[in-house]
Amino acid sequence: MNVATDNPPAAQRRRSREFIDRVIGAHAEAFDLEQEVPRGVFDALAREGVLGALVPAEYGGTGLDPLAVGLLCEDMGRASASLLSLITVHTMVSLAIARWGSAAQRTRWLPPLARGETLAAFALTEPDVGSDVKSVATRVERKDGGFVITGTKKWISFGQVAGLFFVVGNCEGKLAAFLVERDTPGLVVEPIANMLGFRAAMLAEVRMNECVVAGDSMVGSLDFGFSQIVGSVLDHGRYCIAWGSVGLAQACLDASLDYSEQRTQFGRALKDHQLVQRMIADMIVNTRAARLLCQDAARARAEGGPDMIIGAAVAKYFSGTIVEKLASDAVQIHGANGCSSSYPVQRYLRDAKIMNIIEGSAQMQQMMIAQHAYQRW
Amino acid sequence: METGEIRETIRSFIGGFIRARNFKDSDNIFEAGFINSLFVMQLILFVEKKFSLAVEDSDLNIANFSSVDALSSFVSGKLVNGSSRLH
Numbered sequence: 471m472n473v474a475t476d477n478p479p480a481a482q483r484r485r486s487r488e489f490i491d492r493v494i495g496a497h498a499e500a501f502d503l504e505q506e507v508p509r510g511v512f513d514a515l516a517r518e519g520v521l522g523a524l525v526p527a528e529y530g531g532t533g534l535d536p537l538a539v540g541l542l543c544e545d546m547g548r549a550s551a552s553l554l555s556l557i558t559v560h561t562m563v564s565l566a567i568a569r570w571g572s573a574a575q576r577t578r579w580l581p582p583l584a585r586g587e588t589l590a591a592f593a594l595t596e597p598d599v600g601s602d603v604k605s606v607a608t609r610v611e612r613k614d615g616g617f618v619i620t621g622t623k624k625w626i627s628f629g630q631v632a633g634l635f636f637v638v639g640n641c642e643g644k645l646a647a648f649l650v651e652r653d654t655p656g657l658v659v660e661p662i663a664n665m666l667g668f669r670a671a672m673l674a675e676v677r678m679n680e681c682v683v684a685g686d687s688m689v690g691s692l693d694f695g696f697s698q699i700v701g702s703v704l705d706h707g708r709y710c711i712a713w714g715s716v717g718l719a720q721a722c723l724d725a726s727l728d729y730s731e732q733r734t735q736f737g738r739a740l741k742d743h744q745l746v747q748r749m750i751a752d753m754i755v756n757t758r759a760a761r762l763l764c765q766d767a768a769r770a771r772a773e774g775g776p777d778m779i780i781g782a783a784v785a786k787y788f789s790g791t792i793v794e795k796l797a798s799d800a801v802q803i804h805g806a807n808g809c810s811s812s813y814p815v816q817r818y819l820r821d822a823k824i825m826n827i828i829e830g831s832a833q834m835q836q837m838m839i840a841q842h843a844y845q846r847w
Numbered sequence: 848m849e850t851g852e853i854r855e856t857i858r859s860f861i862g863g864f865i866r867a868r869n870f871k872d873s874d875n876i877f878e879a880g881f882i883n884s885l886f887v888m889q890l891i892l893f894v895e896k897k898f899s900l901a902v903e904d905s906d907l908n909i910a911n912f913s914s915v916d917a918l919s920s921f922v923s924g925k926l927v928n929g930s931s932r933l934h
Contacts, residue, residue, distance in 0.1 A: 698888060
């Protein structure tokens with residue numbers, strides 16, 4: 471499998487899915503239980519070009535088109551929501567550097583990001599700041615031609631293993647983004663365990679105490695420039711999670727179809743009970759609708775232009791919302807078995823809740839969609 | 848594309864988002880509170896697609912996007928410099 475091809479044909483898509491199922495899906499329960507992903511998995515993803523999905527070919531990446539990125543995220547979400555979050559944050563940082571970074575930053579960071587030698591994490595959220603980006607409290611001061619960063623970032627996906635952090639801070643009263651290396655003196659990573667879902671996302675709290683970084687570590691510029699950079703990166707994050715939610719929804723549906731065919735109650739298979747059929751029908755329709763919205767978002771991105779922003783928000787809102795219901799119904803169909811670690815649907819339900827929170831909660835998407843409508847019409 | 852056509856194209860797009868239909872080409876759309884950060888992202892994407900040019904980090908100056916006049920000048924300047932075209 472090589473994910474480099476645009477609009478992958480069916481055979482290639484099948485090989486891609488087989489690779490993801492073999493390397494990730496087959497071990498997803500173990501990753502979830504141990505709350506850890508072995509280094510070899512990252513290496514395998516890098517070899518297959520997955521980690522370089524948003525890195526241009528001239529820097530060693532695969533530079534996938536929007537639909538190919540979406541399909542990759544769907545397959546990752548179907549196998550493991552935790553690993554989907556790796557692809558999401560790693561490509562968010564890759565995109566920020568490729569699209570808005572300086573020539574020196576692109577040369578320095580894009581090749582190791584594509585090769586997986588360096589994993590990247592997106593460090594925006596803080597203990598007291600989530601959706602309200604403008605209230606970021608991390609303080610950045612200019613000093614001797616560089617910057618001094620002090621603050622705490624929380625819930626940072628793959629922060630435990632990231633070698634590069636995309637840190638958002640407040641500099642001279644304006645927001646800005648900085649590339650901060652893991653071994654920067656003053657930077658401490660504290661693992662976060664026992665979350666409801668995304669347990670293998672290797673979350674961390676990242677504390678920076680007077681971390682000194684070079685003057686060329688800022689990505690883009692202060693304030694206005696920052697808004698566009700982070701806006702475009704968050705848009706990509708929404709797009710990834712929207713597709714990943716479709717993948718997770720498909721996993722819920724597949725598991726429910728299998729189980730309801732095999733499980734017998736009252737002398738007949740669950741699939742022959744009409745109330746089960748009702749749940750299955752809703753799962754099929756919602757998954758299909760979510761996928762169509764994601765495909766619409768992919769088309770808008772491929773065409774370019776202003777509609778792509780709302781396209782991703784609509785897809786993320788719908789996909790992230792319906793996957794919660796799908797996962798809940800999947801557990802319902804499985805009954806007590808679905809609540810045990812013997813079946814993956816309990817993980818799906820825990821992860822589905824997170825899907826509707828990360829990269830912009832459902833409520834933030836609703837606000838964005840409605841505000842756009844009032845502005846447009 | 849002629850300067851007048853560039854201006855009209857930009858005015859038409861911005862006008863589709865601004866309820867104050869009588870806004871002037873020289874009006875600062877940020878100071879007037881006409882728009883939000885989402886719109887600015889859409890404006891940049893529109894400019895890139897419509898005029899087949901790349902907005903780069905060094906272009907992300909609020910002065911380039913503050914009015915129809917400013918954006919028309921910015922786009923005209925970028926089009927003169929063919930190196931900024933999208934491929």
